[in-house]
Amino acid sequence: MIEGFAHMTMRWMLGLLVLILSLSACGSKPSKPNDTQVAAVKADGPKIYQNFCISCHGNQLQGAQGPNIQKVGERLTEEEIIKRIQKGGGGMPPFQVALKEDELKALAAWLAELKQW
Template sequence: MKIRLLIMIMIVLTLGLTACGNNGNKKQNDAQTTAVNADPQKIYQNFCISCHGNQLQGGEGPNIQKVGERLTEAEIIKRIQKGGGGMPPFQVALKEEELKALATWLAGLK
């Protein structure tokens, strides 16, 4: 699991660094920097751990240790945003870059 997380971080960093030479607008560059800095495990600890457990094993919410086998990243984003099946929506609670970082990390759990 640590290797997968390291690979995901490296991909995100690589994508962020390739945008550094772009002279595009500052807002886009700030969003990319924030996305690189968004730590999905910290986001999980702050918003998800109380229902999904400290090892993603479930509790009040379902086990999500291998959620990437069942749901795509887009489906995970939709579920986090809209909630459903007893899960509250987090659309307002999470910034777009935090949502993306968390969904990318969860989608990689297979």
């Protein structure tokens, strides 16, 4: 009888330990990307542009079938650029299925930096 009680207590304590450890992970903040990681993502912007955008917006972002987007960062925020790429509009098809989330963010971050200096 005592052995059964000890075994049950041990299982209960192990279960409690697992619960405590799993709850301690809840609410932890994801780490912020460092400058190198951010630069690497932004560096992908031109490559993604070439793969998905160049046929309509031109090799110099000058516009062709689509509008000139050489200074798009002056008109739209990064969030607005993301929405436009995802949803399309004004003759532009939506790309939310074609682009992965990290590709979308890299492209939008790069385009948002395009401003007149």
